[in-house]
Amino acid sequence: MHILFLTDNFPPETNAPASRTFEHAREWVAAGHEVTVITCAPNFPNGRVFCGYRNRLWQQEDMAGIRVIRVWSYMTGNEGFALRILDFVSFMLSSFLAALFVRKPDVIVGTSPQFFTTVAAWAAGAIKRKPFVFELRDIWPESIRAVGVMEESRALDLLEKLELFLYRRAAAVVSVTHSFKRNLISRGIDENKLDVVTNGVDSSSFHQIPKDAALAVELNIEGCFVAGYIGTHGMAHALETLLDAAAILQDDPQAQHIRILFLGHGAARNGLMARAEELGLTNVIFRASVPRNAVPAYWSLLDAALIHLRRTELFKTVIPSKMFECMGMGIPIILGVEGEAAEIVRQTGAGITIEPENSQQLAEQLKTLSCEPQTLKEMSSAGVDAAQRYDRTALARSMLTILKRVAK
Structure with a gap:
């Protein structure tokens, strides 16, 4: 054919x-x-x-x-x-x-x-x-x-x-x-x-790998709890929510070890960088897009992956494809998407769900998970198991x- x-x-x-x-x-x-x-x-x-x-x-x-x-x-x-x-x-x-x-x-x-x-x-x-x-x-x-x-x-x-x-x-x-x-x-x-x-998920490319120590040193995040958003920085993603959560965490003495990493390009990227500077955020890192074969190195740094969309009825029908890559790599997911995608995360146990555009809830979950290594380990294992279905x-x-x- x-x-x-x-x-x-x-x-x-x-x-x-x-x-x-x-x-x-x-x-x-x-x-x-x-x-x-x-x-x-x-x-x-x-x-x-x-x-x-x-x-x-x-x-x-x-x-x-x-x-x-x-x-x-x-x-x-x-x-x-x-x-x-x-x-x-x-x-x-x-x-x-x-x-x-x-x-x-x-x-x-x-x-x-x-x-x-x-x-x-x-x-x-x-x-x-x-x-x-x-x-x-x-x-x-x-x-x-x-x-x-x-x-x-x-x-x-x-x-x-x-x-x-x-x-x-x-x-x-x-x-x-x-x-x-x-x-x-x-x-x-x-x-x-x-x-x-x-x-x-292409399991030959996205599977569990050790943290890239050299890249962690380059980004100055050794010993930190790293949550990351990797992908297009578009209008649909409402990534201002992540910056607002970072601002909340920056003012919390018990959350000084948390960093939020952004990797990618998109229509909203310049505005996000300007807003981060305006807020004086020191716990946020921006990196431009890299070749696909270099992306797993950045995934390896993450203790949790942030997947987020604007709160709207239509996006309840969407399943972000990066969910499956996170599962394959054993990265716990924090999902700010309602509907079918949230149901998959809850059923598989590969992560937790939050209300979209709720920065306070996101900050609280990041702070909680950063102190619960056993929970993260269980989510990681559940994600790897679930990836086999996809x-x-x-x-x-x-x-x-x-x-x-x-x-x-």
């Missing part, structure tokens, strides 16, 4: 969509299938092309047996909603044109979070008369409303109609959460075409079964 996959994120980018697509495609190739990925030159999150690449009309490479075609797109960092839409639309057009030159695919997959990529996959499938599969990573454009990027308007209503059109035209919709599936059923999408393949290899096989069914 020849799988054609359209995604605007792919390694060497290190975000969740890039990792999921690569790890799935790698397993499909290992299973004897042909995989072609159409993407753009790597540029996330800053909108600047990575070293060794150029933003050209067409360039091609082989990555772990995957044929990777990179096409031109307009690139921007987090510089406003209008420019981001221009970025999305440009890739939609160039990926669609590139897909027309890919010979004899059996199935065409387009992945969100934004759905312009799936528009290209649908259009290519319609012209080539091949089934189109929508991989649903986010309920978009509803997530735009949730973070307040754009006010209610006719444009949002039109985007929502396009969203529903794509679900209906898809031969299958592969959702990353059960909550997303229920959302689509409630909006009239045929349940028989909906499948769930959650995010997971092994990326098994999940890739589940999605492959869906693609085979659709291709037939």
Whole structure:
């Protein structure tokens, strides 16, 4: 079977969509299938092309047996909603044109979070008369409303109609959460075409490792209790909550051993750094994004991982993919997300949950856990056990079964 996959994120980018697509495609190739990925030159999150690449009309490479075609797109960092839409639309057009030159695919997959990529996959499938599969990573454009990027308007209503059109035209919709599936059923999408393949963890990359002593010295955190947020610093994450908790802890004589580490980029990063300076925080450390193979070293420093989203009804349907990486590495989770993600953490015992945007509760839990090594050890073991249920290899096989069914 020849799988054609359209995604605007792919390694060497290190975000969740890039990792999921690569790890799935790698397993499909290992299973004897042909995989072609159409993407753009790597540029996330800053909108600047990575070293060794150029933003050209067409360039091609082989990555772990995957044929990777990179096409031109307009690139921007987090510089406003209008420019981001221009970025999305440009890739939609160039990926669609590139897909027309890919010979004899059996199935065409387009992945969100934004759905312009799936528009290209649908259009290519319609012209080539091949089934189109929508991989649903986010309920978009509803997530735009949730973070307040754009006010209610006719444009949002039109985007929502396009969203529903794509679900209906898809031969299958592969959702990353059960909550997303229920959302689509409630909006009239045929349940028989909906499948769930959650995010997971590549156990070959994310497993328990000793603390990186040299990095701990470099960051001046030896002997400290380190809680960390690793990932995109976006508007959806409400990371001001973490800074407010840090301010509370900084004024507490019994919490002077606690540090909060931020690693990553995103639209909110500069504002967070400015706020930390304004508050005079000395217990917070910021580090820019690093290559994916360097991320585990930072994970190794953490006594607890902080995973947080803004408090809104939509985010109760979201399962942050970094949860599974934390489980695989045996890092206890402090989760500020309600809904399906919180249920997973509670059921597995891999961490604790807090109310989103509650800085006081976060500070209290950090202070408590920093003095309970046995509790942390139990959470670590529970997370490692739970990670086996979310092994990326098994999940890739589940999605492959869906693609085979659709291709037939």
